[in-house]
Amino acid sequence: MAVADHISAAVDTGKLRPGSRLPPERELAESYGVSYMTVRRAMKELRERGVVVSVHGKGTFIAEPSGD
Amino acid sequence: MAVADHISAAVDTGKLRPGSRLPPERELAESYGVSYMTVRRAMKELRERGVVVSVHGKGTFIAEPSGD
Amino acid sequence: MAVADHISAAVDTGKLRPGSRLPPERELAESYGVSYMTVRRAMKELRERGVVVSVHGKGTFIAEPSGD
Amino acid sequence: MAVADHISAAVDTGKLRPGSRLPPERELAESYGVSYMTVRRAMKELRERGVVVSVHGKGTFIAEPSGD
């Protein structure tokens, strides 16, 4: 999944650091040139992978590394 | 409530006809110069008055007159 | 709705008695760990259910049972 | 009026510049050690004097000098 992989890679390479907030989902949709639904699916996948944590009404944040 | 009354008046004068779809709530917010939440309240009021019907994921439509 | 249900239950079990005043909405927001607007919605719901009565400038009170 | 005069003086001496936002009214009440109502009265006076402009939901701002 392009969006999820792109963000995941940015986390791996340190471009996105734990605790930092991602751009809003609607903005991501626009900047990636994909639909909002596609971004939502990508975020869901990243949450399930433990890469990000979403907080309703606040934003989506890069997760703290658990114990990897 | 300015937004609700304005839309209600447009329905009364026939500018908005039963079955027609309103612009998206976010667009209404921008065009009326109010915040999204204010539009949400206005839509809620119009729904309770029976002026419009909202369909999740599809849009908000001018209601058919009930028993006029 | 968590806040509304919690208060409603406290009324049902007699922990909150008719006529008693709820804590201020801002305090409820803090103690429930939700935003002020969420408490406002909950209070609106409770008012519509007839569980509480709000008096502008004075507070929100547990309603007297109507015809129980 | 102590609060109004204090803020007005801060504007005159340039400590508060046109366009800058005042602290929230509740915060002003606390920092001046007065009641919220007292701050509201002070703000009203400052608005009438043309010293500040309040915007609902956004804040209270030091007014631009008109044509003095």
Added chain:
DNA sequence: GTGGTCTAGACCACA
């Protein structure tokens, strides 16, 4: 890509 719920916090109306 819409409507729906939420965070966070501002000023307003009232007694």
Added chain:
DNA sequence: GTGGTCTAGACCACG
């Protein structure tokens, strides 16, 4: 010093 309305903008649920 309370309840009430608003700004600004986030994520969520649904087709």
